[in-house]
Amino acid sequence: MRLKGKTALITGGTLGIGKAIALKFAQEGAKVAILDLEVNEEWMQSYKGEMMGIVCDVQYKSQVDAAIAQVTETFGHIDIAVINAGICELTPFLDITEEAWERHIAINLKGAFLVGQAVAKQMVESGVHGSIIHMSSVNGMRAENTQAHYNASKGGLNLLAMSMAVELASHHIRVNALCPGFIATRLTQAEIDNEAGIKEYLKTIPMKRVGLPEEIADAAVFMASDESRYMTGHCLVIDGGQLIKLA
Numbered sequence: 001m002r003l004k005g006k007t008a009l010i011t012g013g014t015l016g017i018g019k020a021i022a023l024k025f026a027q028e029g030a031k032v033a034i035l036d037l038e039v040n041e042e043w044m045q046s047y048k049g050e051m052m053g054i055v056c057d058v059q060y061k062s063q064v065d066a067a068i069a070q071v072t073e074t075f076g077h078i079d080i081a082v083i084n085a086g087i088c089e090l091t092p093f094l095d096i097t098e099e100a101w102e103r104h105i106a107i108n109l110k111g112a113f114l115v116g117q118a119v120a121k122q123m124v125e126s127g128v129h130g131s132i133i134h135m136s137s138v139n140g141m142r143a144e145n146t147q148a149h150y151n152a153s154k155g156g157l158n159l160l161a162m163s164m165a166v167e168l169a170s171h172h173i174r175v176n177a178l179c180p181g182f183i184a185t186r187l188t189q190a191e192i193d194n195e196a197g198i199k200e201y202l203k204t205i206p207m208k209r210v211g212l213p214e215e216i217a218d219a220a221v222f223m224a225s226d227e228s229r230y231m232t233g234h235c236l237v238i239d240g241g242q243l244i245k246l247a
């Protein structure tokens with residue numbers, strides 16, 4: 001049990017990568033609070049007492065602050081935060097609307113700032129030596145077609161993680177980012193269902209397969225635990241080799 005006695009907050013933990021992290025953290029002994037747009041999932045019932053769900057839209061400070069207050073009231077403090085809630089719409093650059101741009105920045109980047117700052121304040125107040133993990137993407141490091149708003153939000157997120165790492169080190173708080181490649185979730189289901197498209201896409205991945213949410217969860221346990229105690233400000237790529245491939 002690598003997270004025994006720890007309390008963790010995970011945004012966007014109802015589905016996909018966040019759900020896999022919530023389950024893995026619980027298996028490793030952590031108490032888990034999920035903040036999401038919807039939290040009435042049946043699978044959470046079997047973790048009664050160990051897992052709580054709070055409805056929260058991360059783009060609104062009032063909702064974030066209220067949710068974090070509820071978590072600390074219930075669990076006492078927060079040791080680990082995985083800031084994972086995010087959206088990605090595929091749209092050619094010339095067609096991206098102002099609303100779509102603002103939506104991506106508000107959820108993926110501003111939401112990460114709001115949650116990150118509120119959690120960090122809570123950690124400093126309670127003297128916790130915490131670990132904060134941002135869910136970034138390989139798209140924060142390289143530009144992919146039809147995702148300019150998403151790419152920009154994740155690029156900003158990597159610098160947010162580094163900035164927080166620099167300023168929070170003196171408070172014994174580590175801040176890192178995970179940068180997954182193509183992972184099978186609701187977010188990517190339409191692309192996976194496109195048989196011809198996915199066959200072509202897999203050619204860009206040296207390991208020739210998509211990743212699984214559980215493979216990101218394993219990295220999250222490492223980042224959350226003392227095993228990564230001298231790591232901060234790091235962007236860890238988990239992508240089957242996609243980013244290092246020249247052609």
Ligand SMILES: NC(=O)c1ccc[n+]([C@@H]2O[C@H](COP(=O)([O-])OP(=O)(O)OC[C@H]3O[C@@H](n4cnc5c(N)ncnc54)[C@H](O)[C@@H]3O)[C@@H](O)[C@H]2O)c1
Pocket residue numbers: 011012013014015016017018035036037038056057058059084085086087088107135136137138179180181182183184185186187188
């Ligand atoms: N799937 C991939 O290939 C992939 C690759 C790299 C990075 N990521 C990142 O991983 C994270 C999770 O993605 P996923 O693939 O699991 O997606 P998903 O759509 O399966 O799950 C996203 C979760 O976030 C929640 N959410 C969305 N907007 C929210 C908001 N405003 N407030 C609170 N919760 C909100 C959703 O309700 C959902 O539970 C995202 O930040 C995404 O950018 C995903």
